[in-house]
Amino acid sequence: MSLTMPFSDARTACVESIDGFVGVVDALGEYDLLAGSRCHGWTRLDVVVHVIAGWQEMLGGLVSVVDEAPTVDAASYWPAFAAEFTSEDPVPALMAQRRRTATYVRPADVVDHLHEVAGAARHGVLAGADRPCRWQGHVFTAGDYLAVWAVEDVVHQLDLRTDAPAPDAALRVARATVEALVGESLPGAWSDAEAVLVGTGRLPVPSDQAALASRLPALG
Numbered sequence: 255m256s257l258t259m260p261f262s263d264a265r266t267a268c269v270e271s272i273d274g275f276v277g278v279v280d281a282l283g284e285y286d287l288l289a290g291s292r293c294h295g296w297t298r299l300d301v302v303v304h305v306i307a308g309w310q311e312m313l314g315g316l317v318s319v320v321d322e323a324p325t326v327d328a329a330s331y332w333p334a335f336a337a338e339f340t341s342e343d344p345v346p347a348l349m350a351q352r353r354r355t356a357t358y359v360r361p362a363d364v365v366d367h368l369h370e371v372a373g374a375a376r377h378g379v380l381a382g383a384d385r386p387c388r389w390q391g392h393v394f395t396a397g398d399y400l401a402v403w404a405v406e407d408v409v410h411q412l413d414l415r416t417d418a419p420a421p422d423a424a425l426r427v428a429r430a431t432v433e434a435l436v437g438e439s440l441p442g443a444w445s446d447a448e449a450v451l452v453g454t455g456r457l458p459v460p461s462d463q464a465a466l467a468s469r470l471p472a473l474g
Contacts, residue, residue: 255329255330255333255434255435255437256327256329256330256434257327257328257329257330257398257401257430257431257434258327258328258395258397258398259328259395259397259398259400259401259427259430260397261384261395261396261397261400262397263397263423263427264328264396264397264398264399264400264401264404264427265379265380265382265397265400266423267400267401267404267421267423267424267426267427268379268400268401268403268404268407268424269376269379269380270404270421270422270423270424271403271404271406271407271408271411271421271423271424272309272372272375272376272379272407273376273421274407274408274411274418274420274421274424275305275372275407275408275410275411275414276368276369276372277418278411278414278416278418279302279365279368279414280365281416281418282298282414282416284360284361284362286298287299287302287361287364287365288361289415290415291413291414291415292412292413292414292415292451292456293413294348295344295345295348295349295352296348296351296352296413297355298413298414298415299355299361299364300351300352300355301410301413301414302364302365302368303351303354303355303358303364304351304410305368305406305407305410306364306367306368306371307354308403308406309371309372309374309375310371311389312375312378312389312403313374313375313378314389315387315388315389315390315394315399316378316379316382316387316399317378317387318387318388318389319383319385319386319387320385320386320387320388320393321385321386322386322388322393323386323393324386324393324394324395324398325392325393326392326393326394326398327394327395327398328397328398328401328402328405328427328430328431328434329431329434329435331392331394331398331402332402332431332435332472332473333435333473334392335390336473336474338390340474379400379403382396382400383396384396384397387399401427401431404423404424404427404428405424405427405428405431405473407424408420408421408424408425408427408428408450409428409450409454409456412447412450412451412456413456419447420447422446425446425447425450426446428446428450428453429446429449429450429453431472431473432449432450432453432454432470432472432473433449433453435453435472435473436453436466436469436470436472437469440452440453440466441463452470452471453470453471453472453473454471454472454473454474455470455471455474
């Protein structure tokens, strides 16, 4: 269960994931943003506010450069995150996100904030050095850190339930992450988007892949 991503590839995937998410949000009207998402209990707007908060955290990691050996990689971070933050009762976290969303007057204000934070995140990714960084108590290579965020972004783009295609580079990173966690390649007949949706529990495991059912979803 390991996956190390080259810095240049991860940077490309991360930038494309930011641009892809913003592009999808821009194509949605305010009323559309209030529709349900793939995240149980969240509207599309809740997902957008969640992503804004994530990018603000990402910036903190980008400037926390260290001269230390990595403690996690692009795959092993995810079970470490789940062990620390996943609760048997998801309701409090879901409700907390809805309260954060409710602090905005209307969806257009969220979109304005998204653009502001996306610009900073994009600049930070492009300006960042290929040096280890610390975030959430873990140390990552720069490539693995950006890969984690490419996965986060592209999964949440899929959560918005639109017909817009997700960025190929980010989908490939997300699929590789799921496969590293599962320990084998997912069926070649699955598109990258399908592999990511099944691998994150957004779609059920097909009935003809019962052997995979016990190992999926690999990340949530």
